[in-house]
Amino acid sequence: MHTTILDDLRRALGPEALLTDPADCARYLTDWTGQFRGTALAVVRPASTEAVAAVVKLCAASGVAITPQGGNTGVAGGGVPLGNRPHILLSLDRMKAIRRIDAAARSVTVEAGCVLQQLQEAIAPEGLIFPLMFGARGSCTIGGNLSTNAGGSNVLRYGNTRALCLGIEAVMADGSVVSDLSGLRKDNTGYDLRDLMIGAEGTLGIITAACLRLYPAPVIRATAFLALPDVASALSVLNRLQDASGGLVEAFEYMPAPMMRQICAHHGKRPPMAEPPETGILLELASTRGDDAAPDPEGTPRLQALVTEVLAGLMEEGLVADAVICASEAQRNALWQLREGAAEAIYALKGSYMFDLSLPLAAVADFVAQTDAESRALGFEVYTVAHLGDGNLHYTLAAGAGRDWAALPHTAQIDRILDRVAALGGSFSAEHGIGQAKLPYMPRYRSKARLAAMRAIKGALDPDDLFNPGKTIP
Amino acid sequence: MHTTILDDLRRALGPEALLTDPADCARYLTDWTGQFRGTALAVVRPASTEAVAAVVKLCAASGVAITPQGGNTGVAGGGVPLGNRPHILLSLDRMKAIRRIDAAARSVTVEAGCVLQQLQEAIAPEGLIFPLMFGARGSCTIGGNLSTNAGGSNVLRYGNTRALCLGIEAVMADGSVVSDLSGLRKDNTGYDLRDLMIGAEGTLGIITAACLRLYPAPVIRATAFLALPDVASALSVLNRLQDASGGLVEAFEYMPAPMMRQICAHHGKRPPMAEPPETGILLELASTRGDDAAPDPEGTPRLQALVTEVLAGLMEEGLVADAVICASEAQRNALWQLREGAAEAIYALKGSYMFDLSLPLAAVADFVAQTDAESRALGFEVYTVAHLGDGNLHYTLAAGAGRDWAALPHTAQIDRILDRVAALGGSFSAEHGIGQAKLPYMPRYRSKARLAAMRAIKGALDPDDLFNPGKTIP
The missing domain is CATH 3.30.43.10 (Uridine Diphospho-n-acetylenolpyruvylglucosamine Reductase, domain 2)
Incomplete structure (x- = not known):
């Protein structure tokens, strides 16, 4: 057969x-x-x-x-x-065509196998961006981004992949094709199949193409590394920056001292502050406004002057302890190289477990304080890098040099942390999805009602369990 | 029984x-x-x-x-x-509690029966807005907004109801409750039930509460009425304003001369330009930035100066023919009263049919030119008011004074217009949904594959057709 x-x-x-x-x-x-x-x-x-x-x-x-x-x-x-x-x-790796760029409508129609970075390069000459941003962008594909509802460091400003998609084309289990690629901004004609297929990890159908939103490219950025007195200050700092800038914050990335030291050690780099702060934040704002790029009387671009002014006010109030504002593109690149080097620095830790958690914003500070202290008391080292503005923590427990992971109570501590996340209304998989790896957590942390609804939908759209069996749904 | x-x-x-x-x-x-x-x-x-x-x-x-x-x-x-x-x-009219306002996280948890305006008034003291905006806001409810994925005039800036919702609580057909009210920004743990229930018009379950996104209240607005040379200029004008302002356009509403005259006649008001232009646009930008509210050397708030400057450039290029910029809140209110009086002025037309169309942005100008000319040649009057930035046209054919609707070829012309919309990849229901009224159009304009998927989902989640039978799905 x-x-x-x-x-x-x-x-x-x-x-x-x-x-x-x-x-x-x-x-x-x-x-x-x-x-x-x-x-x-x-x-x-x-x-x-x-x-x-x-x-x-x-x-x-x-x-x-x-x-x-x-x-x-x-x-x-x-x-x-x-x-x-x-x-x-x-x-899908042979389906990589960019079918149509509609610069005036700020949209692009692209096949699923197109590599994210290739799409971004193809639209750059139009002065447009597709803002999805994370380490794998040189090899991940649009279809994979959609099927996993990929996130990354720009979600704060532009939303996740779901928010960036206007419509999809997909092959269903009976071989029929559902297609919705005309880029409509409003269409209330029935159930939202698009958002159902997005994030379904290929278990409901095969996304073959999509119409995606594009945004104008920023003309000016302001990038800084901040030391905050504590994580509890972070939300106030973020909100103040958002209000003062009209929502221009693109990145608000938590890089505490142990993480920064591990990155610098692994990649042979220097930290942005000689003594990495306990609560370090990589901050970036970006604007498409010409008047934000224009220099003030001292010659500083307006956006950078604005950020400097807001940070000065926050320092007076004690919400920011210290700040280094990038004065050049080279400084900015150096900062981002540290951030983008985090994943590799974490994977290099022998004996470790990385969570991809999300929490309600109000719960983040207490969670970090409690979980850091508790894990360290048990002998773990803790390495965290977080899309803090989204409440999304890549939280890593490690054994540390000269210690034996197997001898640490890692199973119990992983469970305790996951239980705490659930009790706070958080998620055990913020942006990495379920796949095979996180399947066991689904019945533990997602309600019977939710799982029943998922199983019913799967059974209805793929009755013979043709697509990606054994994934996503326990 | x-x-x-x-x-x-x-x-x-x-x-x-x-x-x-x-x-x-x-x-x-x-x-x-x-x-x-x-x-x-x-x-x-x-x-x-x-x-x-x-x-x-x-x-x-x-x-x-x-x-x-x-x-x-x-x-x-x-x-x-x-x-x-x-x-x-x-x-749901007894379930109107606002369960929790989380000002720092910019979210609110509210029950389905809460009236939109009551929610908006409750959060105003926090300096926050829930940006959904349309005529019925004094009596429509959050549950209805969600179930119909309501749109309105702010979609351009903030998205439709789906984009404004972080999570829902809903009762399913077996009486189980799915709940996702913790306000997470990222959660990739299975199918997107939230977006499936939103816009399902109560056919898949009953939404009982939701966690919604809030935004900081603007501190300054710039409002204007523009005369464009033609609809084809509109997209360029909008994009230039968006880029120059960093995406601050909240409303870009098309109000052509016949519509403006009908509104003024019906409500006894004066138009913003003595001779209403063929391509009139109500434009509004809003900013939360303090520096946009600060006066320039001439005493004009920066945002208004910026808009004035962009419009001056567009006038030099011939993309804008004339512009009236509101100099007071009273002028702004007068303009918005005209816009908000449109629905009533249309419903007052005896013998008429109103479409709620959406089109790809690139197709709008040709569609309007062709359909206006053709409908008028057949003896119809045409009244259009449109959320033009979303490609969403409320397009009305009417008999006009002294003419008999029944004697006009209205059935044929309505069909011709709907066929044209479909051929252009548009939608016959941009924001009004399907309900009963538009059910016949579903099999005509939506593919068999799409309808089959909808029916399968309905059968899976509501096998006994308990919820709102006979609606939404043909």
Whole structure:
């Protein structure tokens, strides 16, 4: 039977669309962290929406499951097939066309396999940006961004991937195509299939293209590194900056001292303040206003003068302890290199566990204080880097040099932290999704009513469990 | 059986929760336009989420359908029960509590029956706004806003109701409660039930409460009435204003001469320009920045000076023909009274049909030019008022004084216009929803694949068709 499906797929798509040699398939079947490995009858690489629909129909007829995959940069194993069923891996990597840039309407229609950074480079000459921003942007794809509702450091200003999408094209389990690519700003004609498919991790259908929102490129930025007296001051500082600037804050990233030291040690860099502060914040504002770029009488661009003035006021009030404002693009780049080096510096820690938590904004400060103190008392080192304006903490417990992870009470402490997050109304997966890795937490932390609704929707839209079986829904 | 369900409901909720006297029920069972009338065994007014769940369980057990209703201000008949089944009307009007204002996190948790304006007044002392803005705000409710994904004139800046909602609480068809009210900015733990329930017009469950985003109140506004040379200039004008102001445009409302004359005639007002322009635009920008409110050397607030400067540049380029900038709050109010008087002025036209269209932004100008000319050639008068920045046109055909609507080819012309909208990738219902009124257009203009997906979801979440049967899905 499996030989038949491969023959059928070859006939339908052309032989160049199928990879079956294990050497060719390997990079698709192992995730980049090396943590998840899968098997598949073949890696199938359709080059058009029609070809994706043909694959779905053939697989449906044969009962062969399909795991769709974008840039294979996920961290929850969602794009790697499980060994539970005969599977193909459907890679969108040949569907990378930018179908249409509509600069006046500030939108772009793009196929799922387009790499995020390539999209961003293609629209740059129009003076426009697609503001999704995180480490993997050089290899992740738009389809993967949508399927995981990717976040990153610009969510504060522009929202997550869901907020950046005007419409999608997707192949459903019966091979039909739902398409909504005309870029409408308002359309109240029935259920919101777009937002349902976004973040569904390929379990409800295969997103093949999308119409995305674009924004004008900023003409001026103000970037600073702040030392706050404590995390509790952070929300006031953020709100004051937002109000004074009219919502121009693009990044408000928490980088406390242990994290900063680990980044600097790992990458051989110098910190922005000689003594890294306990509550360090990477702050960035950006404006498209010409008058914000114009110099004041002292020659300082207006936006930077504004930020300086607000920070001076906050320092007088004791809400900011110290601030270094970048005076050059080189200083700004150095600061962002530290921030973007955080993930690698964390993965380099031997014996560690990284959470991707979110909390109600009002709960963040107490959570950090309590959890840091408690974890350290148990012998853990704590490394946190956070999109603090979104209440999203990448919180890492590590054993530290010369200590044995296995000898620390890590299972109990991980559970205690997750329970605390749940009790505060937070999420155990803010932006990384569920995939395989976080599936066990779903029944523990999400209500029966919610899981029942998810299962009902999955059963309705994919009754034969064709798409990415074993993921997302426990 | 029906006596039994009423007795059961009385017992469960208390007798004060049931209305059965036709005189008491009348205002719930007829919509405000007088176009839709329904019947129900009773109007049931639960006062808590638990009571709503109890009603759902009792009705499910008896096979009695439930039509939920908010402020009964919809225009598509979605909140009025059909006579196709034994029904109750479930009014949320006793659930109007504002559960929690979290000023620092810029969010509010509110029950579904709270009137929009009451919410707005309650948060005003915090210096915050909930930016949804349209004529019915004095009587529409948050639950209705969510269930219809309400739009209005501020969508350009803040998005529609869906974009303003962080989470919902809803009662599902089995009486279970899904709740997500902790106000998280990021949470990728499964399917997006929130956005699925929003805009579902009460056919998938009953929204009982929501956590909503709040924004800082502007400290300065700049309001103007513009004459453009043509609709084709509008998108360039809007984009230039957005870029120069950093996205501060809150309203960009199209009010062409015939509409302006009808509004002025109906309300006995004077137009902002002695000779109303063919392409008139009500423009408003708003800023929370203190430096935008500060006066320039001539004493003009910076934002107004900025708008004046941009408009002067656009006039030199011929993209704007004339502009009246409001110099006082009184002038601004007068302009907005005209805009807000549009609906009433349109409803006063005897013999007319109003579309609620949306189009891709690039298609608007040609659509208007072609459809205006063609409709007038057929003997219609055309009255348009539009949220032009969203591509959303309230487009009205009317017979005009002394002419007979019945004698005009209105059916054919309405169909021709709807077909044109569809061919351009537009929507036949931008913000008014489907309800009963627009149900026939669903199979005509929405694909089989989309309708099949909607039906599958409805069948999965409400297998006995308990919620608002006969609405939304054809």
